[in-house]
Each structure stands twice: as C-alpha cells, then as structure tokens.
Amino acid sequence: MLSVEGLRVYYQTNRGLLKAVDGVSFAVEKGEIVGLVGESACGKTTVAMSIMKLLPTGARVYDGTIQFLGKDILNAADEHLRNIRWKQISIIFQGALNSLNPVLTVREQISEGILAHETVDKKTIDSRIDTLFRYVGLDPARKKDYPHEFSGGMKQRIMIAMALACNPALVIADEPTTALDVVVQHQILDLIRSLREKLQISMLLITHDLSVVAELSDKIAIMYAGKIVEFGDTFQIFENPKHPYTRALLKSIPRMQGSKTRLAYISGSVPDLTRPVPSCRFFERCPYAQKRCAEVEPEIEQVGQNQSVACHFWRDIQSQ
Amino acid sequence: MQTTSHLPVSRWTAYKKGWTGFWKEYSRNRIGVVGLALLTFFVLMGLLGPSVAPYDPVAAVGDILQPPTALHLLGTNEVGQDILSQLLYGAQPSLIVGFAAAGISAVVGSLVGLMAGYYEGYAGDLLMRFTDVFLVIPALPLMVVLGAILGPTLFSIVIAIALVGWTGTARLVRSQTLSVKQLAFVESSKASGARDYYVIFSHIVPNVIPVIFAQTVLVIANSILSAAVLTFLGLGNPSTITWGQMLEFAFTSGAVTTAWWYVMSPGLCIMFVVLSFSLVGYSLDAIFNPRTKKA
Amino acid sequence: MTNETLVEVKNIKKLFPVRRGLFARSRGEHRFVHAVEDISVDIRKGEVLSLVGESGCGKTTLARLILRLLNRTDGTILFEGQDLFAASGGEMRKLRLQMQAVFQDPYASLDPKKTISQVVSEPLVVNHLKKTVNVHERVRESLTAVGLSPPELYLSKFPYELSGGQRQRVAIARALVINPRLIVADEPVSMLDVSIRAEILTLMLDLKQKYNLTYLFITHDLAVARYISDRMAVMYLGKIVEIGPAEEICANPAHPYTKALLSALPSADPKARHKDVQIKGEVPNAIDIPTGCRFRPRCPYAFEKCTVEPELLQVGTDHYAACYLAEEMR
Numbered sequence: 001m002l003s004v005e006g007l008r009v010y011y012q013t014n015r016g017l018l019k020a021v022d023g024v025s026f027a028v029e030k031g032e033i034v035g036l037v038g039e040s041a042c043g044k045t046t047v048a049m050s051i052m053k054l055l056p057t058g059a060r061v062y063d064g065t066i067q068f069l070g071k072d073i074l075n076a077a078d079e080h081l082r083n084i085r086w087k088q089i090s091i092i093f094q095g096a097l098n099s100l101n102p103v104l105t106v107r108e109q110i111s112e113g114i115l116a117h118e119t120v121d122k123k124t125i126d127s128r129i130d131t132l133f134r135y136v137g138l139d140p141a142r143k144k145d146y147p148h149e150f151s152g153g154m155k156q157r158i159m160i161a162m163a164l165a166c167n168p169a170l171v172i173a174d175e176p177t178t179a180l181d182v183v184v185q186h187q188i189l190d191l192i193r194s195l196r197e198k199l200q201i202s203m204l205l206i207t208h209d210l211s212v213v214a215e216l217s218d219k220i221a222i223m224y225a226g227k228i229v230e231f232g233d234t235f236q237i238f239e240n241p242k243h244p245y246t247r248a249l250l251k252s253i254p255r256m257q258g259s260k261t262r263l264a265y266i267s268g269s270v271p272d273l274t275r276p277v278p279s280c281r282f283f284e285r286c287p288y289a290q291k292r293c294a295e296v297e298p299e300i301e302q303v304g305q306n307q308s309v310a311c312h313f314w315r316d317i318q319s320q
Numbered sequence: 321m322q323t324t325s326h327l328p329v330s331r332w333t334a335y336k337k338g339w340t341g342f343w344k345e346y347s348r349n350r351i352g353v354v355g356l357a358l359l360t361f362f363v364l365m366g367l368l369g370p371s372v373a374p375y376d377p378v379a380a381v382g383d384i385l386q387p388p389t390a391l392h393l394l395g396t397n398e399v400g401q402d403i404l405s406q407l408l409y410g411a412q413p414s415l416i417v418g419f420a421a422a423g424i425s426a427v428v429g430s431l432v433g434l435m436a437g438y439y440e441g442y443a444g445d446l447l448m449r450f451t452d453v454f455l456v457i458p459a460l461p462l463m464v465v466l467g468a469i470l471g472p473t474l475f476s477i478v479i480a481i482a483l484v485g486w487t488g489t490a491r492l493v494r495s496q497t498l499s500v501k502q503l504a505f506v507e508s509s510k511a512s513g514a515r516d517y518y519v520i521f522s523h524i525v526p527n528v529i530p531v532i533f534a535q536t537v538l539v540i541a542n543s544i545l546s547a548a549v550l551t552f553l554g555l556g557n558p559s560t561i562t563w564g565q566m567l568e569f570a571f572t573s574g575a576v577t578t579a580w581w582y583v584m585s586p587g588l589c590i591m592f593v594v595l596s597f598s599l600v601g602y603s604l605d606a607i608f609n610p611r612t613k614k615a
Numbered sequence: 616m617t618n619e620t621l622v623e624v625k626n627i628k629k630l631f632p633v634r635r636g637l638f639a640r641s642r643g644e645h646r647f648v649h650a651v652e653d654i655s656v657d658i659r660k661g662e663v664l665s666l667v668g669e670s671g672c673g674k675t676t677l678a679r680l681i682l683r684l685l686n687r688t689d690g691t692i693l694f695e696g697q698d699l700f701a702a703s704g705g706e707m708r709k710l711r712l713q714m715q716a717v718f719q720d721p722y723a724s725l726d727p728k729k730t731i732s733q734v735v736s737e738p739l740v741v742n743h744l745k746k747t748v749n750v751h752e753r754v755r756e757s758l759t760a761v762g763l764s765p766p767e768l769y770l771s772k773f774p775y776e777l778s779g780g781q782r783q784r785v786a787i788a789r790a791l792v793i794n795p796r797l798i799v800a801d802e803p804v805s806m807l808d809v810s811i812r813a814e815i816l817t818l819m820l821d822l823k824q825k826y827n828l829t830y831l832f833i834t835h836d837l838a839v840a841r842y843i844s845d846r847m848a849v850m851y852l853g854k855i856v857e858i859g860p861a862e863e864i865c866a867n868p869a870h871p872y873t874k875a876l877l878s879a880l881p882s883a884d885p886k887a888r889h890k891d892v893q894i895k896g897e898v899p900n901a902i903d904i905p906t907g908c909r910f911r912p913r914c915p916y917a918f919e920k921c922t923v924e925p926e927l928l929q930v931g932t933d934h935y936a937a938c939y940l941a942e943e944m945r
Contacts, residue, residue: 014348039808039809039810040779040808151897153897154897181669181670181835181898182669182835182837182876182879182880183669183875183876183879183892183894183897183898184897185879185881186879186880186881186890186892187892189881208808208809209809209881210809210883211880211881211882211883212881214881214882214883214884214885214888215881215882215885215888234885235885235886238883238884238885248810249809249810250883252809252810252812252813253809253838253883254813254816254836254838254839254841254842255838255882255883256837256838256841256865256877256880256882257882260841260842260862262817263812263813263816263817263842264813265810265811265812265813265814265817266810266811266814267814269778269780337771337773503723503724504718504719504720504723504724505723505724505725505726505734507684507716507718508716508718508724508786508789509726509737509741510684511682511684511711511714511715511716512711512715512737512738512741512742512789512793513707513708513711513712513738513741513742514737514741515741518741523726526726526728526729527726527727527728
C-alpha cells in the first residue's frame with residue numbers, strides 16, 4: 001500500500017543542514033497498522049509530513065521515493081496529490097485537539113473537509129457525518145455543537161471522524177493519544193482497533209509511547225536520530241529485540257507487573273544531526289559499542305521474515 | 321579563594337552572550353540593518369549637526385528662497401537663512417523630544433502594565449480602566465490642548481506626547497506580564513520564598529523588557545512625528561528650530577508651491593527618521609515578540 | 616500525629632470561584648470548582664508518597680496548597696506541627712526553606728534570562744543567605760549532586776543551551792540547594808523522553824537516600840508511580856479514593872476507580888491486549904460534583920448505599936479505600 005524507500009529529508013537551519021531523516025525505508029501493507037516509534041527529534045513526524053508533502057519551508061526531500069498504491073507521490077503533480085490527500089491518505093496531526101476551529105460547528109468543519117475533495121450535496125454530507133459519528137462513538141445529534149462543548153477525548157474522536165470523512169485507504173496518526181488521560185486513551189485505542197476491523201484501514205501510527213504500539217500495531221519501526229534501527233513484527237520486537245537501542249528502550253519502561261527491577265536508562269543525548277559522522281548514530285550511548293561501530297555506519301539488513309536491524313553486532317548481543 | 325558571591329561573573333557572561341546572540345539574529349534581517357544604519361545616521365546628525373553646519377541657522381546669509389546651489393546645498397528660506405544649517409541644528413531638538421517623550425511613555429506605561437498584570441483583581445482592573453480612558457480620548461486634540469495649556473516650551477510638548485502615548489505600552493506590558501507570571505519559574509521563585517518585588521524585578525521585568533524595547537522604538541517614531549505635528553501647529557518654543565517648525569514656516573510663507581527644497585528638506589528628514597525607527601522596531605519585534613516568533 | 620509525620624493535611628478544602636461576569640455574582644449565583652474537597656493525609660518522613668490521578672482530580676492543587684502557593688478555603692496543613700496557614704510572613708519564609716518544588720515543564724521552570732548559576736543560587740539569594748553561606752560552594756555541590764559535573768561547565772550556560780533532561784536536573788539542583796526536608800515534584804518526568812525518565816527517577820531516588828529527603832510525587836502515570844513510590848494515593852474529583860503501599864494498590868486495588876485505571880493502562884506487552892475497562896463515560900467537570908460517592912455515575916458496581924459518600928475505610932495494613940465494596944474488590 002505505502003512504500004517508503006531511502007527517504008532523506010533535510011532542513012536548512014542557521015547551523016547548517018539538519019539531516020532529520022537520513023535513509024528511511026519501510027512499508028505499510030493493506031489493512032496493517034505499522035507503528036513508527038522514536039523519542040523526540042528522531043524524525044518520525046518529518047517522515048509523516050513528507051508522505052503528505054506537508055513539509056515546512058526549509059525542509060526538502062533530498063532523496064528517496066514514496067510510493068502509494070504503486071504510484072510515486074513524492075514527485076507527483078499537484079493535481080494527483082489533491083486527489084490523494086484526504087481521499088486516499090488522511091492524517092491526524094499531533095495535538096489535534098487544538099486543531100478545531102472554535103468558531104465553526106463541528107458539522108461545518110467536517111463538511112468543509114469533504115467539500116474540499118469531493119463534490120457532493122448537503123444531504124449526502126450530513127448522512128456521511130452521521131455515519132462517521134456513529135463509527136467513532138459520538139451522538140450524531142451533536143454535530144451542530146461547537147468544539148468547546150466537547151471534552152478532550154471527544155475532540156479526538158471528531159478528529160478521527162474527520163480523517164475518515166473521505167474513506168481513505170491509509171490514515172497517518174501522529175501521537176493520537178498523547179494529551180489524553182489514561183481512561184480516555186484506552187477508549188480511543190479501542191476505537192482505533194474496532195475501526196480497523198470494520199473499515200479495513202491501513203494505518204501509520206507515530207508515537208513515542210511503546211505501550212501504545214504494543215496495543216495496536218502489527219509491525220513496528222524503531223527510529224533513532226533519523227534512521228530506522230529496527231523493524232519487525234510487534235511480538236518479535238517485544239520478545240526478541242535485537243538492536244541495543246530497542247533493548248534499552250524496552251528496559252527503561254516502568255512496568256505494572258513483575259518485580260520492580262532497577263530501570264535501565266540511556267545516558268547521553270541524541271547526536272547533533274547537523275554534524276553527521278561516519279559512525280553508527282547510537283555509538284556514543286551503546287553499551288555494546290566496539291571499534292567498528294565508531295568507523296562504519298551499519299546498514300539495515302534483513303534478518304528474518306519481515307525483520308531487519310541496523311547493527312553490526314546484533315548476533316553477538318542476542319546470544320548474551 | 322572564591323568570594324561568597326559569584327554574581328558578577330555570571331552577569332557579565334549573561335551580558336556578553338546576550339549581546340552577541342542578539343546581534344547575530346538581528347543582523348539576519350536586512351531591513352533591520354538598513355533601518356539601523358539610517359538611524360545611526362540621524363543620531364549622528366543630532367549629535368554633530370551644529371558642529372558641521374556651514375552657517376549660523378538664524379543668520380540671513382543668502383538671497384531669499386534660493387534653490388539649492390553649491391553655496392547653499394539645500395537652498396535658503398524666505399528670510400535668507402540656510403536651510404541645510406537649519407536642518408542640522410533642528411535635528412537635535414526634534415530627536416530629543418521624540419526620545420524624551422517615548423522614554424517617559426515607556427516608563428509610565430511599563431509600570432502601569434506591570435502592576436496591573438501582576439496584581440490582578442480590583443487594583444489591576446482599575447488601572448486598566450484608567451488606561452482605557454486615555455486610549456479613548458483622541459490623541460491629537462488632547463496633545464494640542466495639553467500643549468497649549470502647559471505653555472510654549474519644548475518641555476510641554478514632551479509631556480503632552482508622553483501623556484498620550486503611554487497607553488499602548490501599558491496594554492502590551494500587562495499582557496506580557498500575565499503570561500510570564502504563569503510560567504513555572506515564577507512559581508518556583510515564590511516557592512523558594514521570594515517576595516513580590518523580587519519576582520517582579522528579577523524575573524518578570526527581564527522577560528518583559530525585550531517586548532518593551534521593541535514597542536518603545538516604535539513609540540519613539542510616533543513621538544517624533546507627533547512632535548513635528550505639534551511644532552507645525554505652532555506649539556512649543558518658537559525660538560527653537562525644529563523640523564516641524566521649519567515645515568510650518570514653509571507653509572505659512574507660501575513656499576509650498578514655489579520652493580520645493582524648503583518643504584522637502586524637513587519633510588523628508590522627518591519621514592526618514594520615522595522610517596528608520598519603524599524598521600528597527602519591527603525587526604526587534606520579530607525577534608522578541610513571542611507571538612510573531614516561530615517556536 | 617506521630618514523630619514520623621512530616622506533613623499533616625487536615626480536612627483541607629479548596630474551591631475556585633467560577634468567574635461568571637459582573638452580574639452573576641450579584642444575582643447570588645456562586646459556582647465553584649471543587650478542586651480539593653476535605654482531604655486528610657499524612658506525609659511520613661523519608662517516604663515517597665505519590666498522588667496519582669487523571670487531569671482535574673486535584674492533585675496539582677493539593678501540591679500547591681502544601682507549598683502554600685495557594686490559599687485554602689477550609690482545613691489546614693501542618694508542617695512538623697506548624698500550621699502553614701496561620702504562620703506569619705517571617706515564619707512562613709523559614710518554613711519555605713524546608714520545602715521545595717520541582718515542576719513539570721523543563722522549558723518553563725527555568726528563567727530563560729538567567730544563567731544556571733543564577734538559577735540554582737536563587738533560593739539562597741532570595742532568603743538572604745548570602746552572608747551566612749558560601750553560595751558558590753553550595754551551587755557547585757548541588758550541581759555535582761544531580762550529575763551535572765564538572766559544575767563549572769554549566770555555571771554560565773543559559774537554559775536554552777541545555778537539553779530537557781539537563782534542565783530538570785538543574786531544577787532539582789535548585790530545589791536541593793537550601794537543604795529542604797520535603798520536595799514536591801509535580802510530574803517531573805512526563806515531558807521527558809522515555810529513556811531519560813529512568814535516569815531522572817533513579818537520580819531522585821539516590822538523592823533521597825543521600826540527603827534524607829521526603830518526596831511528594833505527583834503523576835498521572837501509574838507505572839512511574841509504582842516504580843518510585845512507597846505509598847500511593849489515588850485521587851478522583853478532589854478526594855483521595857484509595858491510599859496505601861504502592862505495590863499493594865497495584866496488585867490488589869480496592870477501589871473501582873483504581874481498578875479501572877489499572878486496567879486501562881496500556882501495557883508494553885502485545886500479548887496483553889483487549890482488556891475490558893470497567894468504567895463508563897468521562898471525568899465530569901469539578902463544578903457539578905455528583906452527590907453521594909463521586910464515582911457513582913461511572914461505577915459499574917454502584918448500589919443504593921452509594922448515595923452516601925463513603926469515608927476511607929481500612930481494607931488492609933495501611934491500605935484504605937473509600938468504597939463500601941472495598942473488601943470484596945480485593
């Protein structure tokens with residue numbers, strides 16, 4: 001469905017060229033939920049924006065291809081893009097709760113979205129909004145209310161409804177549950193799960209929260225400093241993490257079950273992406289670092305069905 | 321052996337880092353740099369004007385209403401005075417009135433804004449309603465009336481302009497104070513036992529000053545313009561040469577239609593000074609105003 | 616109150632008036648946000664007590680009341696026996712030396728216009744301790760203690776030059792510099808990256824040992840609360856609904872709300888999906904509080920007795936819950 005190959009997106013900053021995304025490749029199959037996981041500034045939001053060609057000024061795609069349903073969308077004409085945006089691929093932005101226009105009713109906003117991409121009459125729009133509301137668990141009668149009359153969780157549902165308004169094949173969700181309370185988060189995750197089953201949507205789920213991807217995704221791509229360091233089936237990643245960063249990340253999450261072990265952490269910080277070095281980007285913080293890691297950047301290699309890692313020594317680490 | 325206080329070292333570093341960083345960012349905006357250059361030119365004119373003027377501005381040194389010649393680069397007026405010299409002598413008072421009025425505006429406005437913003441509630445509301453009163457009264461008529469009441473001196477013009485111009489700063493400072501007040505470091509300071517005056521002057525003011533600075537530069541532009549208008553209208557000290565006054569004489573002597581150099585010289589000067597302050601002010605605003613700044 | 620109690624909260628209540636405009640008040644319409652409603656709890660010396668709950672439950676308000684950054688509506692708080700709200704200005708200033716705070720947002724908790732050394736030395740300067748204490752020495756000690764070593768590297772830096780994790784360390788250093796007894800930490804790690812959180816949490820635990828500190832730790836993240844705290848207090852709509860040893864509450868929650876919260880937590884385990892959460896609807900606003908037990912409208916186990924608000928009942932050693940069915944819940 002969606003295939004990203006060798007994507008490189010760099011930002012022009014006053015300190016130089018910031019290599020935010022440096023060679024990212026992954027794919028989302030039909031009906032799959034793929035999680036793109038990483039901490040702040042790893043480049044995951046940039047990847048999402050590139051797919052929708054919504055990069056801010058100063059950012060440019062320097063290399064790579066993005067194919068949607070077999071057709072290239074990076075270099076596609078504006079006409080083609082307009083066809084795709086929202087109708088085929090839609091996006092739920094980060095902090096979407098605040099993206100609703102406070103002076104328009106919800107119905108007006110969703111209609112706006114639909115009319116921008118399709119020409120349909122008012123009755124069809126209304127009935128579609130009703131259906132959407134029912135999908136996301138909201139009372140259709142409330143569509144004429146204003147955003148401030150809804151709670152945070154409900155606003156997120158409205159955003160999801162908007163994203164589904166034109167029956168897209170792929171939805172990109174950027175941190176869909178971050179600002180929400182625990183219980184509401186659970187409800188939204190449940191909702192996404194049921195929507196996937198009902199509507200067979202594919203989803204690219206971007207988050208820093210590993211527990212969210214554990215709940216929802218089929219496959220996970222772990223990003224660090226602009227690169228994907230590990231990709232694989234969700235169960236595999238959690239049970240058998242291969243990359244040192246993935247392992248460290250999993251060990252640093254406080255758990256609710258099990259004995260209270262001392263949480264591991266990763267000292268140091270993310271490398272400066274304006275000054276790339278030939279070494280592995282995780283080199284300075286890696287507990288297993290060797291000489292080779294400082295000199296040669298590991299390529300991402302396939303190590304199993306649907307599994308890949310970018311590390312020189314993953315085999316040795318595994319056997320430890 | 322270290323002394324018990326380390327503050328001097330840090331303040332100097334703060335200063336240095338602050339200025340170099342600031343200049344780097346400011347110089348990126350070409351318009352701002354142009355404005356600053358223009359501004360420097362006029363400030364120098366104000367400072368050095370009288371020393372470089374070729375003639376005594378009040379002496380009749382040439383034929384009346386002569387167009388620009390080699391002898392009189394900007395021509396002469398209807399009394400035979402050299403316009404260039406008048407312009408150079410007139411720079412000082414014109415600029416000083418602007419600076420002084422803006423300075424008073426800034427201080428009064430900032431104090432009102434700070435108090436209204438920090439101490440909300442009845443006191444704050446009262447202060448803001450007081451500010452609103454001044455905002456509502458039309459500026460020019462008020463200034464003219466004040467100027468007339470206070471007597472024919474430059475000082476009265478300064479007061480007249482200041483009394484009208486402080487309101488914009490007050491509003492801006494109040495809103496900035498309100499938002500800075502909510503930041504965690506203010507709370508932290510209070511939790512450490514800081515008293516109100518410390519919080520206001522050590523935390524809120526430094527974070528509000530950049531905005532005041534940007535705003536004040538624009539206020540200076542406005543004040544210089546207002547000063548020109550007021551002296552044009554005949555207020556202020558008639559024996560001091562100011563650009564506005566030069567314009568007034570140009571109009572009353574009927575030179576508008578005949579002696580373009582007479583009208584354009586002070587007119588263009590006023591325009592360019594105001595422009596330079598505005599350019600600088602807008603550039604500063606782009607740097608300092610958190611709303612226009614991109615996160 | 617025993618010798619072991621550092622802070623005693625007694626029936627504290629805090630209401631915020633809802634501003635309805637000039638005329639509403641004269642019509643006698645008083646509406647209030649019931650932020651904190653009749654809470655009594657002890658903070659014991661040397662413990663880490665966490666306040667857990669969703670947004671709007673009042674945990675932040677309670678923390679600010681303990682720090683006396685807010686005025687109370689009713690009830691009182693004693694710090695080592697001294698009434699915080701009856702203390703004079705001078706007494707309060709002395710008391711403030713004993714309790715410090717670390718806040719959530721590393722980007723807002725440090726004055727961007729001050730150098731790190733100015734930031735960390737502020738509590739000393741503000742309390743006029745410059746003459747009695749070697750400020751420079753203390754600042755360096757504090758920075759070293761939080762892992763920002765060598766301190767000279769950081770003294771003249773500005774907050775914008777440091778990362779989020781480093782800024783939080785500075786905030787902790789500032790809290791430590793006057794040797795407080797109690798540190799109130801309001802979501803100190805929720806804005807930090809996951810891999811850094813563990814570092815800061817570990818640091819806080821180490822510092823507690825080293826400096827004999829007591830923590831009041833506020834968070835919405837139950838897993839973090841479980842990791843760092845000895846005791847946990849679960850709050851809902853302004854009241855504590857369950858309080859007890861952290862492990863105990865996580866293993867055997869006694870209040871339906873706690874149970875719902877625990878089951879709603881996404882676990883970082885793909886095998887444990889599709890959990891059923893026993894809770895209806897969303898958190899109501901704190902202005903119109905339901906009568907009787909606050910949790911009644913959302914509780915799947917509500918019955919007639921719940922029309923009377925339950926008190927905290929003991930359900931285990933040092934474990935209390937405000938629910939008539941608490942015993943059965945466990």
